[in-house]
Amino acid sequence: MEKNKKSNFDKEFSEAIDRMVAGEKVESYADMPDDYQEAIDFAQKLIELKGAPRPSFKAELKDSLLSKLNEMERERPKSNRFWEKLRHIVPQRPMWRAVAASLVVIAVAGGVIWETGVFTQPMTPPSKTLLPPLQQPVMLEVTSVKTTYSLGGETEFISSKTTVVTPLPPQMATTPLETEHWEETVWYSPMSCGKPNLGPEGSVEYNLIWTTGGD
Amino acid sequence: MYLGSQLDKKAKNAREAFAELYEHYLPKVFRYISYQVGDMDLAEDLTSSVFEKALTRLDSYRSNKASFSTWLMTVARNTVIDHYRVKSRKITVSIEETFDIASKEISPEEKVIKKEELKSLDTYLRELSQQEWEIISLKFGAELNNREIAKMLGLSESNVGTKLYRTIRKLRDKFKE
16 A cells, blocks of 8 residues: 555656656645655756757757768669669659559569559469569559558558569569659668568568658 | 657658757757766767767667657667767766756856755766666656656666656755755
């Protein structure tokens, strides 16, 4: 019983500290034992220790980081012609409000037929076929099964048609249709960074963050 | 959550998104490091290093694993730990020089009293254990909640609450002596 009471006071104490740290004025904690009240009052001194970075340091570091970010953005397409190609492939359409994504596949060697369910293991094993080598990238439109998203949530992308991709393994990348500057709007997890290879029965998972605003 | 709202809803491109994150998190990272190292110049150097690392490693952040603030503060904590791996823990500059007393509206007399208080606090903070110091830095510097601190230090949330209370009480008792 005593332990529970103490634990509750600890919790209330932490909540009071959090409010103070956030800049709120904490006045009402009269139900707490004196020790806790005195500790809350004392915490105010620790909050007053709050220092701030010098404005000149803040500005210089920001400039330096933004330059670095620009460099990174410039280097990325240069070092990877794949991304450059995609810019020309992605159609320039008006914004498609219902969430949809286009998937571009570049074949490297081999052959595979894809069936519905691009990002997930197919329900039936895909059949194989031999086709002449395909040099051009193939674009496949896929639609999300969800219309709204929660942060960190998963969704499945479905294609309405079967697409033949050859040769094997294909290399893949994704981009939302509504964007013109796709590299700025789709971020990848390390796992899916670049161009993952996909085998005949393979699936690929992408960790994407849409940065398009408003939806 | 902050990263999510920034990237999902507001930011139009990586540059804007990063700039917004920078504005929001720079003071917290800087204050956390200031508590840890007690030296303004060193705190600036390490803060720069944290943001450079964050920029190049942003792809490794997974929003379903941890909040962005926890991730960023973990980068900050590791940067401080790496620093002390090379150099043994030694605070050479008084905390009163590191922390801006900031109370520009107070009278010169009050400022002198505040400075004295800060000096004492500086001494007592140095006497804390590594973990106690860490909790104080993460709470008052980085402004993390107990859950985030617990995740970073491998403690339970309630344990962080208890340790936070005990550490503040310990400081207060020393201050009273």
